Amino acid sequence: MMIAKIGIVTTSDRASAGIYEDLSGKAIIDTLNDYLKSPWESVYRCISDDRDTIENTLKDLIDNEECCLVVTTGGTGPAIRDVTPEATEAVCDRMMPGFGELMRSVSLQYVPTAILSRQTAGLRGTSLIVNLPGKPKSIRECLDAVFPAIPYCIDLIEGPFLETNEEVIKAFRPKK
Numbered sequence: 240m241m242i243a244k245i246g247i248v249t250t251s252d253r254a255s256a257g258i259y260e261d262l263s264g265k266a267i268i269d270t271l272n273d274y275l276k277s278p279w280e281s282v283y284r285c286i287s288d289d290r291d292t293i294e295n296t297l298k299d300l301i302d303n304e305e306c307c308l309v310v311t312t313g314g315t316g317p318a319i320r321d322v323t324p325e326a327t328e329a330v331c332d333r334m335m336p337g338f339g340e341l342m343r344s345v346s347l348q349y350v351p352t353a354i355l356s357r358q359t360a361g362l363r364g365t366s367l368i369v370n371l372p373g374k375p376k377s378i379r380e381c382l383d384a385v386f387p388a389i390p391y392c393i394d395l396i397e398g399p400f401l402e403t404n405e406e407v408i409k410a411f412r413p414k415k
């Protein structure tokens with residue numbers, strides 16, 4: 240069976256400088272370990288909120304590491320240093336706006352400031368990039384909402400077959 244490589248990118252000036260531990264990157268890895276039954280391998284990066292660094296990291300994870308999926312955390316808000324959505328859009332050839340729409344909508348159940356996240360998603364060639372907010376607790380809140388559609392999206396871009404632990408999260412595949 241093909242092992243899916245999944246990129247995890249934390250963009251945070253403070254986590255990358257070691258001022259605090261990167262709990263959000265860890266939360267992505269823990270969540271994917273919970274969700275996925277099929278074998279997968281994480282390729283992890285914790286970087287500053289610098290736009291060129293984010294773009295180069297995303298390109299490296301997709302073009303060289305061959306990740307079928309890259310999940311980012313942080314840098315989606317309105318602060319001046321928050322540029323993850325712009326970096327994502329710059330490296331993608333097609334955007335997937337439904338991800339941001341759904342995550343913002345679901346996140347409103349948890350925080351009234353959900354609308355402050357400009358999180359998006361898009362395709363670079365045959366890889367999917369999904370932005371999550373920076374707060375550790377937002378990771379599961381957002382992934383629980385959008386992950387059911389991710390395995391089918393990866394099927395459509397001809398990536399590896401992602402199988403989930405159905406008691407934790409059920410992947411929805413409209414066509415067999």
Ligand SMILES: Nc1ncnc2c1ncn2[C@@H]1O[C@H](COP(=O)(O)OP(=O)(O)OP(=O)(O)O)[C@@H](O)[C@H]1O
Pocket residue numbers: 249250251252253254259260261262263264288313314316318372373374375
């Ligand atoms: N990767 C992370 N690991 C642990 N806690 C985080 C992380 N990212 C954000 N947080 C927490 O969430 C709070 C708000 O997140 P926010 O995205 O504003 O981070 P931030 O302060 O912009 O990070 P930075 O300024 O270092 O890039 C932070 O103050 C921090 O307590």
Ligand SMILES: Nc1nc2c(c(=O)[nH]1)N[C@H]1C(S)=C(S)[C@@H](COP(=O)(O)O)O[C@H]1N2
Pocket residue numbers: 312313314315316317321345346349350352353354355356357371372373374376377378380381
């Ligand atoms: N699910 C969820 N979404 C959330 C949050 C949260 O706690 N949970 N925090 C919001 C806040 S306070 C901000 S400022 C934005 C942007 O966060 P970021 O700059 O860390 O990416 O995400 C928003 N979306």
